[in-house]
Amino acid sequence: MTATLADVAARARVSPATVSRVLNGNYPVAASTRDRVLRAVDELDYVLNGQASSLAAATSDLVGILVNDIADPFFGIMASAAQSEIGGQEGTGRGGGEKLAVVCNTGGSPERELTYLTLLQRQRAAAVVLTGGALEDPGHSAAVSAKLARLADAGTRVVLCGRPPLPGVESVATTLTFDNRGGGQRLTEHLLSLGHRRIGYVAGPVERTTTRHRLEGHRAALAAVGLAEKGLAGGGPDVTQDQLTVHGGYDRGSGYRATLELLHREPSLTAVVAANDTVALGACAALRERGLRIPEDVSVAGFDDLPFSVDVVPALTTVRLPLYEAGARAGRLAMGREAPPEGGVAMVRAELTARASTAAPRQ
Missing domain, CATH: 3.40.50.2300 (Response regulator)
Structure with missing residues (x-):
């Protein structure tokens, strides 16, 4: 049975006039009320009647x-x-x-x-x-x-x-x-080819597909050289890959805080891989605050190749996505x-x- 405007009003616990105002956008409605109406519209799959209905397709x-x-x-x-x-x-x-x-x-x-x-x-x-x-x-x-x-x-x-x-x-x-997995894998392979084995990873939000895929690529590169689960060569015996990974937002502040946490967990890190280029900027700031030089003491890499990446000092190693x-x-x-x-x-x-x-x- 086709849902009516009255059905939407009843589901949202508002008047039919309020539903009309929300759908037509011609009168201010409280945000909470608007969200409730739109949720009811969605749940009932309501389609406007009259002329709009005739044009639904x-x-x-x-x-x-x-x-x-x-x-x-x-x-x-x-x-x-x-x-x-x-x-x-x-x-x-x-x-x-x-x-x-x-x-x-x-x-x-x-x-x-x-x-x-x-x-x-x-x-x-x-x-x-x-x-x-x-x-x-x-x-x-x-x-x-x-x-x-x-x-x-x-x-x-x-x-x-x-x-x-x-x-x-x-x-x-x-x-x-x-190709987030492939990009993440190639980035870590680059660091491994340079000789890095104590690599920290600043990941994005745990609930995002981009985060998981880039981290999977990173872990795949480590697994190929026998570093998938065990502590890193030269690092503490109890340091695992999970401990060398810190999740946060895709922003500079998260990169800064996560890098400080990584340095606390493993002071002898030689490289930090960031979830994206903006996060990498925060990582660089944290390293400099600790008196560490880039790349002489710690290498830093990002992801995306955003426009500023080539202009920061030093220019950022990253993975280019043709955005x-x-x-x-x-x-x-x-x-x-x-x-x-x-x-x-x-x-x-x-x-x-x-x-x-x-x-x-x-x-």
Whole structure:
């Protein structure tokens, strides 16, 4: 049975007028009330009646680009590239106009991600681009899959950029996935080839796929030289790989704090691998505060090859992800101006970029 506006109001414990205000966005509503209404809309799969209902399978000129943090260059670069492809093409919109690309900043909140997908579904978005790693939570993954399937059924193109393939939507979504495992492995192999064996790892949030995949690559490189589980050569006998890994956010402050913790656990570290380039900046600050030189005393490596990486002193060894190119490709796929890859999934290669922040350890 099709849900009605009254059903939504009853589920959200508000008046039908409040539901209408939330959906039309024409009157201020408390954030908690708005979230409750949108959650009820989602749970009941409510579709607007009348003219909007008759157009439920049509699409508008709106394209949504979902990011975790628009202030993070990792997401900003991809969003900018995608937006250029989406909004900068003459005559691609209905009636010959351009598409309107809207960047939706989730702040890393899984609830906010679902809310934006609900709103984009309600606006009959022409396309949706989801960027960055996914949350490692089966319930959330199932909810996102269901949302994307509904969007696709209504004619919305779905593109994942920088995410692993999402189970359940392989047939309706095009995926550009980053080779985070391979990049992490090549980065640690580089340090091992220089002679490092006492390597600390500053990881990202434990619940993110990007974190797990990059750490898996790091551990695979260590396993290849017999350092997967045991304490590191020359280090304390009880120091394990888990103790040489500290998780935190993808920000400078987390890199700073985690590196101080690593130095406390293993003062004889000769290298630190950071979850990304911003985290690596924090690691460098912590090392300098302790009077350690980079790379003479401790080598530092990052991930992503953000624009500032080549300009810091010393220039940062990192793994380059072609973020702008991937974002632009996602934009073209969202507009249907590029054919999807075979099987709907393409791996974006991560390339080692060795610079001055890494060197052989002191003997």
